[in-house]
Every structure is written in C-alpha cells, then in structure tokens.
Amino acid sequence: MYICSCRALTDRDVGNAIQGGADRPSAVYESCGCKPDCGRCVNRIVNMLKEHKKDAVPA
Numbered sequence: 767m768y769i770c771s772c773r774a775l776t777d778r779d780v781g782n783a784i785q786g787g788a789d790r791p792s793a794v795y796e797s798c799g800c801k802p803d804c805g806r807c808v809n810r811i812v813n814m815l816k817e818h819k820k821d822a823v824p825a
C-alpha cells in the first residue's frame with residue numbers, strides 16, 4: 767500500500783525506515799532518499815511512528 771504517492775513510498779518502505787531508526791517524518795524521508803512534496807502523507811507517517819512506539823517493548 768502506498769503511504770506517499772508523490773514519492774512512491776509504500777508502507778514497507780516507511781516501516782523499514784522506522785525499523786532502521788527513523789523517529790520522525792523527516793528522518794523517514796531522508797532514510798528513503800527523498801524529501802516530502804505535498805506533505806499529505808505526513809500524518810500517515812506520524813501514525814506509523816506512533817504505532818511503532820506503542821508496540822516497542824521497553825528495554
């Protein structure tokens with residue numbers, strides 16, 4: 767599923783960036799080698815970041 771249609775980022779691309787340590791939307795774009803265009807996808811990325819934090823097991 768596409769998260770960002772401007773940059774053709776899928777949920778897998780964003781998930782991989784988050785798994786790789788991206789902790790905010792700008793870091794996700796950077797990790798994917800792009801910059802945001804219209805910004806419509808930012809909320810979706812923020813939600814994925816929140817989900818990831820929620821699922822994270824405290825060390």
Ligand code: FES
Nearest residue numbers: 770772803804807
């Ligand atoms: S949908 Fe991601 S920048 Fe436009």
